[in-house]
Amino acid sequence: MVRGPRSGLPVIVAVHSTTLGQAVGGLRMWHYPDWRDAQADALRLARGMTYKTAAAGVPKGGGKTVVALPSTVAASRRRDALLDAGDVIESFGGRYATGPDVGTSEADMDVIASRTRHVFCRPLPSGGSGDSSPATAAGVVAALRALGPLAGRRFAVVGLGRVGGAVASTLAASGATLVVSDVDPARRGLADSLGAAWVSPEEALTAEVDVVVPAALGGVLTAEVVPRLRCGAIAGPANNQLQDESVADLLHARGIVWVPDYVVSMGGVINAMAVEIDGVSAAEAARRVDGIGTTVGDLLEVADRDGVTPARAAMDRARTRLENGLVHSGRD
Template sequence: MEKTLSKQGVQMESRFLSYMEKYDYENLFICQDNATGLKAIIAIHDTTLGSAVGGCRMWTYNTENEAIEDALRLARGMTYKYAAAGVNLGGGKCVIIGDPKTQKSEGLFRALGRFIDRLGGLYMTGEDVGTTLRDMEYIRMETEHIVTLPKELGGAGPISYATAFGVVQGMRACVKEAMGTESLQGVRVAVQGLGSVGYHVVEILHEEGAELLVGDIDQAKVEAVVEKFGARAVSPETIHAEDVDVYCPCALGAVINDNTIEQLKCKVVAGSANNQLKEERHGDMLHELGIVYGTDYIINAGGTVYDTDRLNTGGFNYERAMGKVTRIYETMTSLINISKEKNIPTYKAADLFAEQRIEEVKNAKALRTRI
């Protein structure tokens, strides 16, 4: 049935198109299936380096606009993440509007798999917030364009440890800049969020001899970590204000904002959470305060670097994949050097680093077509 757009609908469309034009997005797909209840958005930012890859997130978004904004923002982040990590993939993201605790079904994920398959490899998906390896298996029943899979299906299996390992490598580079040592022995670290990645961050830091403070809204997780690793429990709402060397946010984004910056007592901010800066100017403020910021999409790239190792390599290899994750230390060190040379915040250095690689590859591909 033909439907006329309301004035509000036209304004919404104009706003998203303007945003896509500003950051040079390629595609935005809206997917729905009445039979399974699927409502999903697939955003593709840039495919200069290769097919767009990004996880499939399921979340209880308050509005459709909020879901679209999240997909667009996360897709662009994936472009920069892969470019800076030296991986030949572009950036994309899929978000499903729904409660991951009550609205999942095999049919819903298989319907999404059919939509992804129609794109013919333009976009490949994987596990993300609210989705699991089991969900990825359902998607795989309908399309081969999927990255995150169990080992028995040729994938890398769980990726949270690799993400955490990469975070610690990036943290180490930041600590060296701020404190003059690569060792994390005795370094006071406040870890906010004890999900699958945060837990492994604590585990690795404990092995390194760090002094740990931890906080999470789930008290059971806190108690388990305190008992196993000897960490000290603090409030998750005020953990950012603790007198520590490193503040390590591993939960929600936007934790670096006008309110929290005034309360920071750390030398380094380095964690796995996406979009830690509420606004870009907050990265400028960290720089002015002399706090070394481990740019989120740089140091949390370990999981996706590990996960995508099997693409274009003939299969997954653990040693090769973890070797790539270890390089996050080198990448973060390079960004710190660029930051100092140009007197710019590390988040701007990271963007510059990624954009230069994309431009170089774009020029190389253009040369190939002219011969």
């Protein structure tokens, strides 16, 4: 933790693990009541990244950067804080790299890049990987293929943003039947072009389909919603889909397969790190993203064999990898 010499703001970098590879985690700029709250957030989020990357089969560790902002901050002081953060990240000598998070953007990564090369998700004109949504969508489709063939099956896509819209388009092109929703009525044009049934978000979530694909807000899977679900599986990119961890057990009791969102949604991060940090070709980056399907298949196999939820299988897998230091090439 450093008080930035330019900004005078607390800059906190937490590296939780480099067991499987370089630690990665976004830079969060947020308002905290006290610097200790920012420190606690950095530690919690860094630990979370360790288990997320390990469970998702990504040969990286977990880290996080947090800059504690005052209630109001001038644009010049914010830029100075980004430069300060870049210096702190550089001091780790490559053991940690950062990307966008809450309160930061691709453009901010360009500012940080003036102080360190250990940064990803920069804009395309700057030589970065640019928009992460196509790779995120590709990873989601790979996960859905692990659940079974796409053609002839029914999917409910909840949210038609950049990722959800791309997933829905791929599903339709693959011969799937779609039920879709979005809070923005303008998205209905996409639904019509795909021949999809347009319903409300609540109706989509509880539609009678093979797979529900949450692709909007988190917290949609609650104890109250689970009894009303009429699907066989749930797999989507929306973050933090479960209201709390107990919901995974409720889904399991009903025989509904829930694939952890932090595995399904890793495509964009995998692509950015592969291209910008590891320097691999676009083809190799795409292969790594497609490996999400193999990861999901492995998790489902272990969960079925051991009679546990996929969420438990993912956490056990992450812990085993960390305990054994299993570094691999990205192909599971």
